[in-house]
Amino acid sequence: MKKLKNESALLKKALEIGETYANNRGFNSFSGTDSSKQKIECIYRLLVNDKLIAPLPEDKEDLLSMKHRLAMWIAKKLPDNHPLLK
Template sequence: MKKLKNEAELLKKALVIGEKYAINRGYKSFSATNSAKDKVESLYRLLVNDKLIQPLPIDNEDQPNMKHKLALWIAKQLPYRHALLG
């Protein structure tokens, strides 16, 4: 897994956009007590379920790989030459 430039910022953006997507799909928003780990896993599973991202192999389904997948997803959604794409 090759780390993306600005991956941490891309992940933050993915969490914000992903939460808005989940709310539009009928899910309630995350509470302040939800950990980032829970948010990452929930959004990853929602996007896989909706076939917006390819699922990871079962043996590679861990937090770093899920975070990377979310960062890749949002990087593909951003317009060309966006500041986060570096």
């Protein structure tokens, strides 16, 4: 798995967009006590369920892989000239 440039910033953006997407789908907002791990897993599973991202193989489904998959997802959705992609 090749690390993306600005991967942590891309993940932050993916969580922001993913949370908005989840709210639009009828998911109650995340609470202030929800950990980032819970948010990552929830958003990942929602996007897989809606077939917006390909699922990871079951034996490779860990937090780091989910973070990377979400960062890749948002990197493909951002315009080519976005500052996070430079």
